[in-house]
Amino acid sequence: MSMNRWARLGLVALTIGALLISPAGGAARARADQLPGTGDYVLAIPPDWTSYPLPQDSDVWRELGIFGAPARFGNGVPVATIYVRARQATTGGWDAAPQLGIVVFEYGLGCTLDGVSGSDCVHIVGGSTNGVGRIDGFGIIKNGVAWLVFVLAETHYFDQNRPALERVLLSFHTDFGAPAPRSPSCVFQGGFKTLHDLIPDIVGDCRDNEHRDADSGNIVQRTRNGLLVYQPSTNLSWFSDGSTTWILGPCGLQKRRSWERFSWEAGEPGCDLAGASTAPPSPPPTPSLPPQPTGPLIPHELEPAWRALQSLRRGRPDLPTVGELAQSWLAETGAHIQVASLPTGVGGVYAPDTNTVTIATAITADIPAVGGAVLVHELAHAEQQLHGVPSDCVPREVDALNWQGIAWSQLTGGAGVRSPSSAEQANEDLVLAVLVTDGEPGLYKLVVDNPDYQQECHLWTPS
Numbered sequence: 001m002s003m004n005r006w007a008r009l010g011l012v013a014l015t016i017g018a019l020l021i022s023p024a025g026g027a028a029r030a031r032a033d034q035l036p037g038t039g040d041y042v043l044a045i046p047p048d049w050t051s052y053p054l055p056q057d058s059d060v061w062r063e064l065g066i067f068g069a070p071a072r073f074g075n076g077v078p079v080a081t082i083y084v085r086a087r088q089a090t091t092g093g094w095d096a097a098p099q100l101g102i103v104v105f106e107y108g109l110g111c112t113l114d115g116v117s118g119s120d121c122v123h124i125v126g127g128s129t130n131g132v133g134r135i136d137g138f139g140i141i142k143n144g145v146a147w148l149v150f151v152l153a154e155t156h157y158f159d160q161n162r163p164a165l166e167r168v169l170l171s172f173h174t175d176f177g178a179p180a181p182r183s184p185s186c187v188f189q190g191g192f193k194t195l196h197d198l199i200p201d202i203v204g205d206c207r208d209n210e211h212r213d214a215d216s217g218n219i220v221q222r223t224r225n226g227l228l229v230y231q232p233s234t235n236l237s238w239f240s241d242g243s244t245t246w247i248l249g250p251c252g253l254q255k256r257r258s259w260e261r262f263s264w265e266a267g268e269p270g271c272d273l274a275g276a277s278t279a280p281p282s283p284p285p286t287p288s289l290p291p292q293p294t295g296p297l298i299p300h301e302l303e304p305a306w307r308a309l310q311s312l313r314r315g316r317p318d319l320p321t322v323g324e325l326a327q328s329w330l331a332e333t334g335a336h337i338q339v340a341s342l343p344t345g346v347g348g349v350y351a352p353d354t355n356t357v358t359i360a361t362a363i364t365a366d367i368p369a370v371g372g373a374v375l376v377h378e379l380a381h382a383e384q385q386l387h388g389v390p391s392d393c394v395p396r397e398v399d400a401l402n403w404q405g406i407a408w409s410q411l412t413g414g415a416g417v418r419s420p421s422s423a424e425q426a427n428e429d430l431v432l433a434v435l436v437t438d439g440e441p442g443l444y445k446l447v448v449d450n451p452d453y454q455q456e457c458h459l460w461t462p463s
Contacts, residue, residue, distance in 0.1 A: 035062045036086050036145060036176040039241035042227050043084060043149065044171035044213075050078070055314065061085040061148070071157060080153035080161070082168060086176075089146040094122040094139055103127055103439060114173050116140040127155065134158040138169055143177030167215060175207070175224055185209075191237040191248065192221055192228045198253055199246055203228065203239050297330065301339045301364040305371025312410050322407045326376050335382040337375075339364055345452075347374040347424055350381035357382060363424060369411035370424050376407040393457035398443045404428070405435035405443075 038054070045051070045067045052066040064086055068078030094109060106125040113121050120141040127134040136158070137150025149172045151158075151165050158165065186206040188196045196203045204224030213220045219230040226241035238247035246255050250264055251271035263270040298306045309323030320328075330337075335355050342349065342360040347370075349358050357378040363371050380400040390396050408416060408428040416433070420426040434442040447453045 035088065036064065036174065038064050039225060039244070040064075040176040041084060041147070041172060041174040042222060043082075043173075044168055044215075044227075045082065046168070049082075061087050069153075069157070073154075079157045080151055080165065082151045082165075083149070084172075085148040087146050087148075089141045089144050094119060094141070103441075111138065113138050113140050113170065114142065116142050136162070136165065136169070138172070140172075142174060145174075145177055147172070147174065164215075173207075173222060186221075188221070188228075191230055195228060195237055195239055195246070195248055195253075196223075198248075199239070202241070202246065297337065299337060299339045299359075301361070302337065302359060302371055302375065304368040305364070305375055308368040308411055309372045309376070309407070322376055322403065322410055323372075325403075326372075326379050326407075329379045329383040333379070333382040333386045335379065345423070347427075348378040350378045350385070352381075352385045355382065355385070366422050366424055367417075369408065369417075370422070370428060372411050373404050373408040373428050374424075377401065377404040380404075394444065394447050394453075394459070397447045397453055397457070398440055401431055401443045401446065402435060402440060405431045408432050409435075 041064065043065065045065075048070045050068045050070070052068060054063045054066060062085060063083070065082070065084035067082045069080040071079045073079060104124065104126045106123065108123040109121075110118055111121045111123040113123075122139045123137070124139075125134065125136045134153055134155055135150060136153070137148060139146065139148050141147075149169050151169065153161075153165065186209045187193075188206055189210065192210055196206075202225060204226070207222040207224060210219050210221040210228070210230075212218070217232065219232070221228040223239075226239055228237070228239050230237045236247065236249055238245050240246075244255065244257055246253060247262075247265075249262070251262070254262060254271070256262060256273060261274045263272055263274050266274040268274065309321075309326055312321040312323040314321055329335075333355065335350075335357050337357045337359070339361055340358050342358065342362075347360050347363050350356070351358070357375070359371065359374060359378070363374050377400045380403045381396065384390060384396050384399065390399055405428075409432055416429040417425045420429055431443075431446070434446055438445075447457070448459060453459070
């Protein structure tokens, strides 16, 4: 599958992240002292999945978990990734009719997760119209915190594994934000009692009695701070808070991070960590991007726009920014970029016969974000020409407008320009609004209803 297509699904998901499952009443800026940490929830992630280091928090969401499936694409990117996020809740529950920039297959307001139901629980399944991937997620508001747990997966993998993926999502539990006195109806026994008595403050009070997990066959018991596990096949017991594991084995009680293993766990002698490495795994790899173009490739009039694109930071470690993609497209296609006068209302054109991108002089006089968005649009056409997909004019314009909207969103912090001071800024806001509200179907309508595109794509129109 094309990395561009997979990246676009992920970038669209980020672009509309606040709308995908968003509490009614708008976003509240995250405050570190009021948000949970990685040990404040429990999620039954399969043992063969990889836990990745967390990126820096956004202004709204705190990233609390990124877990990649063992199955990978050829470039090493997981075919499915589960995310856990939290933010301060606003009043009003979840939006009953949100504006979404994806194709929505299922939207359920009033689901039940972790004891939360009604308007405080929402479930959504969606994807992109190009069919490359699916998003399946739950949102709950509990004890003043909005939680989001969702999976982003390649379509074929999702279709084959949806029940198992949703079992993981449905295993989510948190007690953050509410006092949780120990229930007199639950007790620690046997090996679980031994573990609890060794590290009582870490394990915390029990939340239920030990029981057999139907999927893994392990004996498990939820606690205030995490999950106790006994694995009959190895006769081992451990406690995990999601990021750290305390395991009782042949070397006594040992502590390691969840992605690490001790030598004896790998069947090797000794009590040290396997591989003698304490470094966390690298983020999911992405295709190597060519070096940043320098010199005459970027006309000096466009240098502010290009710098703005290259200064973008990744919102997720497994997805390149639109600036990185534009950089790779330019290096891969070898397109020539120039600045020249163009007809009023035309921001840029791509000439496939000469592989030339022309950006209007008027665009370079606007804010750098405008030049960056238009440049991404035209470089997308160069990439299309190189690979021959999409082959038809209208899908090509829809694809380029999609990238343009993502670029404008990233370059303006996600919301566009509140008070546009030029026609081109207003046009960029329009593209982003259509992308967020109606997705690719809306962009398609935008193309076929536009007289300039009708002429360019030789569309029949009633006389």
